[in-house]
Amino acid sequence: MDRMRVLLSEIDLLAAVSPSDVSVGEVVYPARGRYGPRWQRNLQLLVVYTGSARVWVDDRAAATVPAACVGLLLPGHLERFAFDDETATHHAWVEFPVDAPPAALERFAQLPAVLPTSHALVMLVAEGIKVARTPLSTREPLLAALSVAAIWQYVGEAESRVDRHTEPVERAQRFMHEHLTDPSVDLGQIAAAAHVSAPHLIRRFRAELGVTPMAYVWRERVARGIDLLRSTGLSVGEVAARSGFVSVYHFSRRIKAHTGLPPTEIRARWIASGSDAEPDPSG
Numbered sequence: 184m185d186r187m188r189v190l191l192s193e194i195d196l197l198a199a200v201s202p203s204d205v206s207v208g209e210v211v212y213p214a215r216g217r218y219g220p221r222w223q224r225n226l227q228l229l230v231v232y233t234g235s236a237r238v239w240v241d242d243r244a245a246a247t248v249p250a251a252c253v254g255l256l257l258p259g260h261l262e263r264f265a266f267d268d269e270t271a272t273h274h275a276w277v278e279f280p281v282d283a284p285p286a287a288l289e290r291f292a293q294l295p296a297v298l299p300t301s302h303a304l305v306m307l308v309a310e311g312i313k314v315a316r317t318p319l320s321t322r323e324p325l326l327a328a329l330s331v332a333a334i335w336q337y338v339g340e341a342e343s344r345v346d347r348h349t350e351p352v353e354r355a356q357r358f359m360h361e362h363l364t365d366p367s368v369d370l371g372q373i374a375a376a377a378h379v380s381a382p383h384l385i386r387r388f389r390a391e392l393g394v395t396p397m398a399y400v401w402r403e404r405v406a407r408g409i410d411l412l413r414s415t416g417l418s419v420g421e422v423a424a425r426s427g428f429v430s431v432y433h434f435s436r437r438i439k440a441h442t443g444l445p446p447t448e449i450r451a452r453w454i455a456s457g458s459d460a461e462p463d464p465s466g
Contacts, residue, residue, distance in 0.1 A: 209275035219263035227278035234272025251360030
């Protein structure tokens with residue numbers, strides 16, 4: 184096993200990835216949506232923001248990727264997907280083929296198939312999605328670099344899950360992302376979901392993420408709002424509601440404080456930049 188780890192570490196994964204073969208994107212499936220069967224040819228991350236995805240691999244029992252979690256899919260398997268029965272499932276993906284010997288891929292096979300999402304991983308994937316929608320001359324190599332970084336981030340987090348102090352933060356993050364659109368969520372509810380006191384959760388968040396739990400919630404709501412402004416044709420009011428804000432005024436104030444621009448200007452500038460973003464299927 185140690186030899187396999189060394190073998191994969193010696194492979195220049197970025198050099199093995201053809202930028203034209205990288206795929207990064209996001210989609211919203213309606214409740215009870217289905218996809219597949221399909222033959223998986225790539226190394227893929229499946230990041231679920233809302234809803235959930237059940238994934239059958241070959242003849243094994245289904246694994247569930249809930250909201251605020253990420254799944255790892257390996258090449259060479261038959262897959263089927265079933266999405267949440269009650270709500271729409273918003274998820275993103277990062278994938279590319281890997282030119283590596285089967286023994287080298289054993290390192291990935293030893294990892295857990297599902298992990299809670301971290302802020303670092305979510306940001307890498309989000310940046311990849313943004314780059315995919317821009318006309319940058321360096322778009323393809325940048326996409327390849329971000330995609331490989333996301334995969335290695337997953338590997339590092341999976342192999343480093345030895346500090347159990349992170350569990351309250353992970354439970355809190357999962358709860359937050361599952362209830363991101365609920366404006367009534369407060370610190371007490373988040374702490375209860377994490378099975379710790381509110382002061383303890385604040386200390387853990389500050390130590391591990393550098394922010395308080397509620398600051399993290401608002402940061403994620405703002406990020407989701409900006410993404411919806413750029414990637415959908417939804418009205419500003421609908422974007423505000425889908426991002427967990429009680430009013431357009433509150434949404435606009437937060438967005439402007441974060442970016443210096445009102446929501447309408449963010450959308451106008453994104454359109455003027457020549458973005459080729461596709462509309463949100465749920466819009």
